[in-house]
Amino acid sequence: MSGRSLNISRFLTVRAAIVAVLLLVVAVLPLFVTGTDARYVLKVLTFVGINVLIVTGLALLFGYAGQVSLGHAAFYGLGAYASAYVTATLGMPWFVGLAAAIAVTALGGLALAVPSLRLRGHYLAMATLGFGEIMRIVFVEASSITGGPDGFSGIPLPSLGSFVFATPQSIYWLVWGVAALAIMISYNIVSGRPGRSMRALHGSELGAMASGVDLVGLKVRVFVISAVFAGVAGSLYAATVGFVSPSTFTFHFSVVLVAMAVLGGTRSLAGPAAAAILLTLVSFPDIVLPGLSRDILAVVQDWEVDIYALVIILVVLFLPEGIAGAGRRVLGLLRRGVVEPSGSDSGTGQRGDEA
Amino acid sequence: MSDTVLQVEELHAGYGHVEVLRGVSLRVDRGELVTVIGANGAGKSTLLKSIVGMVSPWEGRVVFGDRDISNISPEKAVRSGVALVPEGRLLFGAMSVEENLELGAYASRRGEGAAAMSRVCELFPVLSERRTQSAATLSGGEQQMLAVGRALMSNPRLLLLDEPSLGLAPRVISEIFAALDVLRASGMTILLVEQDARLALKHADRGYVMRTGRVALEGSSTALLANDDVRLIYLGGWNGPNDARADTELGG
Numbered sequence: 001m002s003g004r005s006l007n008i009s010r011f012l013t014v015r016a017a018i019v020a021v022l023l024l025v026v027a028v029l030p031l032f033v034t035g036t037d038a039r040y041v042l043k044v045l046t047f048v049g050i051n052v053l054i055v056t057g058l059a060l061l062f063g064y065a066g067q068v069s070l071g072h073a074a075f076y077g078l079g080a081y082a083s084a085y086v087t088a089t090l091g092m093p094w095f096v097g098l099a100a101a102i103a104v105t106a107l108g109g110l111a112l113a114v115p116s117l118r119l120r121g122h123y124l125a126m127a128t129l130g131f132g133e134i135m136r137i138v139f140v141e142a143s144s145i146t147g148g149p150d151g152f153s154g155i156p157l158p159s160l161g162s163f164v165f166a167t168p169q170s171i172y173w174l175v176w177g178v179a180a181l182a183i184m185i186s187y188n189i190v191s192g193r194p195g196r197s198m199r200a201l202h203g204s205e206l207g208a209m210a211s212g213v214d215l216v217g218l219k220v221r222v223f224v225i226s227a228v229f230a231g232v233a234g235s236l237y238a239a240t241v242g243f244v245s246p247s248t249f250t251f252h253f254s255v256v257l258v259a260m261a262v263l264g265g266t267r268s269l270a271g272p273a274a275a276a277i278l279l280t281l282v283s284f285p286d287i288v289l290p291g292l293s294r295d296i297l298a299v300v301q302d303w304e305v306d307i308y309a310l311v312i313i314l315v316v317l318f319l320p321e322g323i324a325g326a327g328r329r330v331l332g333l334l335r336r337g338v339v340e341p342s343g344s345d346s347g348t349g350q351r352g353d354e355a
Numbered sequence: 356m357s358d359t360v361l362q363v364e365e366l367h368a369g370y371g372h373v374e375v376l377r378g379v380s381l382r383v384d385r386g387e388l389v390t391v392i393g394a395n396g397a398g399k400s401t402l403l404k405s406i407v408g409m410v411s412p413w414e415g416r417v418v419f420g421d422r423d424i425s426n427i428s429p430e431k432a433v434r435s436g437v438a439l440v441p442e443g444r445l446l447f448g449a450m451s452v453e454e455n456l457e458l459g460a461y462a463s464r465r466g467e468g469a470a471a472m473s474r475v476c477e478l479f480p481v482l483s484e485r486r487t488q489s490a491a492t493l494s495g496g497e498q499q500m501l502a503v504g505r506a507l508m509s510n511p512r513l514l515l516l517d518e519p520s521l522g523l524a525p526r527v528i529s530e531i532f533a534a535l536d537v538l539r540a541s542g543m544t545i546l547l548v549e550q551d552a553r554l555a556l557k558h559a560d561r562g563y564v565m566r567t568g569r570v571a572l573e574g575s576s577t578a579l580l581a582n583d584d585v586r587l588i589y590l591g592g593w594n595g596p597n598d599a600r601a602d603t604e605l606g607g
Contacts, residue, residue, distance in 0.1 A: 202447075204446065
């Protein structure tokens, strides 16, 4: 009742304000990108949005439910090829391609959920890795559909009805709009009952079972949602770039995605999103530091994999809770500054205080 | 037998090719506290796991009330009114005490949680004191109370407990067992698996002694406490554990 619930609501208001400001920044950013390389900058920022979308799905799967996937690039690829095939080969509108991407990746997520029912930890990681490799080979070999190693070109731009997302700005808004929607959906999932059961699964599988959590249904649903987010990202990618090839959907990309999720931290959506933004921009340092010489840029891109690996090692050593953990600590300090000390750190205890 | 809550008939179960339960039959009546005692590897935990469906029985039947639940899934078992306090507690360490309890009510209908929560807090006042603390920071005894509380959150008609005394100090153990007495006095039906036979029999109405997957003895607690064979087991003079231990590694 007393002061504490008021303070919590004020804290939530602060959080809502931060989210609103961030949304506004993301929304108006393209208006400030001008100059000769505006197209390039917007394209990179669009990729950032695509990665945020995939990593949000991975945050649900890995960060909340504790299930490792080293095969997420495969879902990204499945979505891209399904969408490309439906729009370019069959000549259907992009919306249908998107629906196809969702359907195919949902099936793929279902397929990958089956081993997860029996495997955990390293063994699940191996199984998902295997799934990723199998899909990569399928992308190369099923050349009548995918175009084989040469790739699939001539994919039309995304469109809704008669409106075509033709300008870099409109594509940016589309991608980031979808990413924001995915984060909102995820927030709804994790802040309610399903989120609680996912964290329970992370904490103790048998304990969750003994509490009446339907583990099979939960794992299947999380895998499917996570796969569908990657599939939608794939559909956006294919339509944005107009060309897809198997070299995009490799084990390497799966590892980069996991690196983003790890750097972001568990039990968080904001952390992984921030990590996706940071790590994607590592490959394009000239966006953050305009006027960077091409030589330095080339060196950075050559050493990209090593930089990611170094980031993972440093995070595990010095920031095991990831960006989210660091953020929580800072927020905790801020809260204690704003709010009189209440001896509680949980942020979830909103019931009446005096028992 | 009109008031039978749980009836286990000739239950066989195991892991892989190893048969752990070799035809176990037992009965728990309404309001009773029944204990299953026996050495490590006798199959006590496996028995509880096969009742709630964490292990699928090979043969035999489990009847709960008037319903055959032999091949039920664990989440449906919880929903139908059987709750297990698993061995080793298996709490959600990173989550708060309150969240752990709320997860216990995961399977029950909306709105039933609050009443169950206040009952649990009445039984274990320390849990409401520590409500916002993470489960991992509780003492062993408090964790066991939380595990029992979490199981009670689903408003079970039958409470199964697997070794609640495991790794706890004697004083804490007596606190836990005092709570079990309170629960039984309130009409709860309890099936208790316990290694500390003397303690279990002191609190139970009836007991079953398991030995390598079978019920070796059964009877009222007083009769079992007076039984010479049972006394020998307390003293560790039993020469069975060798073949029993082989099962332990797999079954526990």
